[in-house]
Amino acid sequence: MPERAPSIALRLGIAVALVLAVGGVGVAAAALAYGREAAREAYDRMLAGAAFDIARAVGVSGGDVVVDIPVSAFELLALAPQDRVVYRVIDREGATLTGYDEIPPPPRGAGEVSFYAAEFGGEPVRLAAVRRRFAERAYSGEVAVVVGHTLRARSALAWDIARNAMSLAALGGLCLIVLTVAAVRSALGPLRRVEAALAGRRPEDLSPLTVETPRELRATVGAINGFMARLARRMDAMQAYIADAAHQLRTPVAALSAQAELAAEETDPERLRKLAERIRGRAAGLGRLADQLLNQALVMHRADAAPRERLDLRLVAIRVVEESDHDLASTAEDLQLDLPEDAVMVTGDALSLTEATKNLVNNALRYGAPPVTIAVRAPGRIEVTDRGPGIPEAAWPEAGRRFARSEANPRGGAGIGLAIVRAVAEAHGGRMRFSRPEVGGFRATLDLAPGGAAEGAPS
Numbered sequence: 001m002p003e004r005a006p007s008i009a010l011r012l013g014i015a016v017a018l019v020l021a022v023g024g025v026g027v028a029a030a031a032l033a034y035g036r037e038a039a040r041e042a043y044d045r046m047l048a049g050a051a052f053d054i055a056r057a058v059g060v061s062g063g064d065v066v067v068d069i070p071v072s073a074f075e076l077l078a079l080a081p082q083d084r085v086v087y088r089v090i091d092r093e094g095a096t097l098t099g100y101d102e103i104p105p106p107p108r109g110a111g112e113v114s115f116y117a118a119e120f121g122g123e124p125v126r127l128a129a130v131r132r133r134f135a136e137r138a139y140s141g142e143v144a145v146v147v148g149h150t151l152r153a154r155s156a157l158a159w160d161i162a163r164n165a166m167s168l169a170a171l172g173g174l175c176l177i178v179l180t181v182a183a184v185r186s187a188l189g190p191l192r193r194v195e196a197a198l199a200g201r202r203p204e205d206l207s208p209l210t211v212e213t214p215r216e217l218r219a220t221v222g223a224i225n226g227f228m229a230r231l232a233r234r235m236d237a238m239q240a241y242i243a244d245a246a247h248q249l250r251t252p253v254a255a256l257s258a259q260a261e262l263a264a265e266e267t268d269p270e271r272l273r274k275l276a277e278r279i280r281g282r283a284a285g286l287g288r289l290a291d292q293l294l295n296q297a298l299v300m301h302r303a304d305a306a307p308r309e310r311l312d313l314r315l316v317a318i319r320v321v322e323e324s325d326h327d328l329a330s331t332a333e334d335l336q337l338d339l340p341e342d343a344v345m346v347t348g349d350a351l352s353l354t355e356a357t358k359n360l361v362n363n364a365l366r367y368g369a370p371p372v373t374i375a376v377r378a379p380g381r382i383e384v385t386d387r388g389p390g391i392p393e394a395a396w397p398e399a400g401r402r403f404a405r406s407e408a409n410p411r412g413g414a415g416i417g418l419a420i421v422r423a424v425a426e427a428h429g430g431r432m433r434f435s436r437p438e439v440g441g442f443r444a445t446l447d448l449a450p451g452g453a454a455e456g457a458p459s
Helices: 008-056 071-077 152-187 189-199 215-265 269-305 313-323 350-367 416-427
Strands: 058-061 064-067 085-090 096-099 113-120 123-135 140-150 309-312 335-338 345-348 372-377 381-386 431-435 442-447
Touching (some): 008 058, 008 071, 008 113, 008 140, 064 096, 071 140, 113 140, 152 189, 215 269, 309 350, 313 350, 313 381, 345 350, 350 372, 350 381, 350 416
Parallel strands (some): 335 372
Antiparallel strands (some): 085 140, 113 123, 381 442, 431 442
């Protein structure tokens, strides 16, 4: 059972959820930090206010410091009812005038008001210290007033602020999720239209998609249309190939079968020998036709499937000489090579170019006159020249079409060889052309150079 692939919507949902989770952690940390800072400032001001109230109530009487703690100070501290309140008034000698001796004195060098942390009764407290200076005859020096409380109210306020901030963040996150879902569904709408357009097509419909899509999907739709165009070309070529093969094979197979039946009933040795010669000729022709059909199928397949590579046309020509049908040549001099010293590099498929050139050479050996010369010319041409009359100029435009006969094939060829050459040339962005050299004869050129001459133009 194939594994179900996650959808784009699910992937986007997971990504958004991760972003919201990370953002939520960040918001929670920021909200808690802000809550603690806000609570600290609020309660520090309350402590400073109570300390200032007590400091203003400190006086000197008869050389002694007198402390009359006002009610307003305790009323101010009562704003944190769940906290324990502590205080201490310290004279210039560091002695406690009133309050708790366990409270540590404020750090030296602090300003008029200072804040610091300490422990009291095993519990952390926050302290505010206010200094008041006296310069009288009976008493000269500073009096420090320290007021503090535990941190319960601060922590509660900090968490309350953080909870409110996180609640707002959660509400915003939910709204963002809803908007994201709506945006994703809207963004995936063109994909659903493309899917519907493809699903609603008939199997034989390979026309381009005309669905309106945003810019981001145009490349995808273009790739789909390009793929369907290549598939349509393959299907058209395959159908034409099957039809042509059936058309071309039916007649020689029927003729071969009829002659075999005649030979089976013939008793005259001389007539039987002639029938055998005819059967051998028919079989050889049928073999050549089958070989050409297979080559045509190979070229059709490699036109879109085979990767292109940089290659030297001189090596293609050498390979053609090695693989050509040497039985068609009477002597070794009937097939010659004319190669330049420098490499002639083109981008193409070596096998297809070899097969196309072999067809030109075999046609020249079979229907032309020796010697047959394979020449390679820059910037990218393979020329096959023979001394025969070749194809009449009036038939040049028709030559190279599948199974073209009449004047293009005066000696009864099926026309597949030139069709292969033309197909290979067009697949490489070039063309097949014919000309007559000045010394006479006939020349067929596989021209792969950009901007080559038109088909049939003289070279």
